[in-house]
Amino acid sequence: MPVSRQELFDVLSQLGRALANGHRLALLEHLAQRDAPVEELAKASGLSIANASQHLQHLRRAGLVTARRDGRQRVYRLTDERIPRLLTLLQEVAETHLAEMERLMGRLFADDDAGETLEPMTRAELQRALENGEVTLLDVRPNAEYQAGHLPGALNAPVAELESMLSALPRDREIVAYCRGVYCTFSHDAARLLHERGFQVRCYQAGILEWRAAGLPLAD
Template sequence: MTKADPHTLLFTDLAEIARTLGHAHRLMLLEHIAQGERPVERLAELTDLTVANTSQHLQHLRRAGFVETRRDGKRVLYRLGNGPIEAVLTSLRGYAEHMRAEIRQLIADPINADGRHDSISRDELLERLLTGGITLLDVRSTEEYAFGHLPGALNIPADELERRLSELPRGREVVAYCRGPYCVLSTTAAALLEAKGFRVRRLAAGFPDWKAAGLTVEA
């Protein structure tokens, strides 16, 4: 019953590699290890897992060649393997990013219509940030904001915007942004602000684009 077909075997290998990356805990461990060599116990506390569980995931990763070990006294230090791991992770992240955009587009498209609110380009925003006179508004969740945001941005999640309008200075143009080109949050926010008499534009590209362009991000 064993398939000797080399074509099938290739797929089995490929699948095993993919499955190794198919668990959030292992991906988290990989990311920490990518920062530098770490002992098991440290990785366990970084990922909030038990030591035994961590050890098992690490061995799974090692079987697939994603990590390597060396002993240092009584500790075992894990480091990244030397294969083209980054390429795999990057392509995965790229794919995930694409999917998020697609989903957002599906949700946002009907609402988004076409350009009901003026948008502002990244370059123009940069210029306006320097010359001043605008309020930069991040309408994503507090969690997302905490994870990184545009410099000087004020954070009011879209669903809290109406009751927190007083926090926005009057008389200044507002530039709202959220997750990306098709994120619906900044659109609804812009509609609300306009109704309340603000002058408002949206940063079309959103946060990921800003970050990808290598511009500064505040934590």
Template sequence: MPVSRQELFDVLSQLGRALGNGHRLALLEHLAQKEAPVEELAGASGLSIANASQHLQHLRRAGLVTARRDGRQMVYRLTDERILRLLTLLQEVAETHLAEMERLMGRLFADDDAGEALEPMTRAELQRALEEGAVTLLDVRPNAEYQAGHLPGALNAPVAELESMLSALPRDREIVAYCRGVYCAFSHDAARLLRERGFQVRRYQAGILEWRAAGLPLVD
């Protein structure tokens, strides 16, 4: 029995449908940081446990995430690095083409960006600066995420604890802060605080998601 091309597209479309829900994308973005149990994912996404569980199983059926049992928890994780590339590409295409997307992105951090003296750094700029040893790199995500993998040479300074770590930071060198990605507010908060305290600071806007999606190495 011949298999029709259409059957293949129908199967492929399962993957698309899995990506076709805002809550599931939020779950994937959280999982892009680190693996997590259902309860944590539900909390982070503002979903009920049961609902989060169902969305996660939807993602699992589509092959986007896998799960393992750890004691009484089910720990979910992205199936592999390509899922991250898929998310990043989706976002990139959306930003270019969806007018509304652009409008929202523009507004999300409008306040902060106004005060920002310099444009956020691109990945290429950051790589060059790191090679030259010209900047101090600051990972401002929570420590658990830092430990799950961070950019080479980055110091961890979670926003919540940043205030108490100021004395350890250089005032004569540019600081570059990064967090998860463009949807993440941590680096904005950190940059604002540091700027107020007189530090030279820029943000690596795209964050760890883009870095990993580009296939660049992380360290634990």
């Protein structure tokens, strides 16, 4: 029996239904940082373990995540390197066409310095600066995420520990801080702290999610 185009669209809609929940998108963003057990994912997303497990099962049925046993833990991971690109495209389309996204983004980073000191750096600008050795790159995510993969040449300075690491940072060159993605506040918190302490600092405007989505290499 011939397959209709509608049947194909109906199957495709299964993916859309799996993504139609903010908690699931947050879980995917976290898994774009590293493989993680359900307990960690629940804590990171503010969910109970039971609710996180339910959302992960939706994502698993849609083929977006898979799981393996590691002792007593069930560890989840993304099934496809294209998933960060999918998340990035969703964000870009939403920010272009949904006025609510612009309003919320403004509130999320309302405390940022309005001057050029904290002006975000694009991926192209960051690549050029790294190639020319012009900046010190800081990954301000937790160490476990840094160890799972980071931008080449980045130093790990978790935002919670940054205050104690200031003496090791250069004052004669620009520092660029980055974190998980465009909605992650770690890099903005780090940049504000560094700016207040007299450092030259900017944020990479997106984060490791966009870097991965562009197919650029990571170090481990």
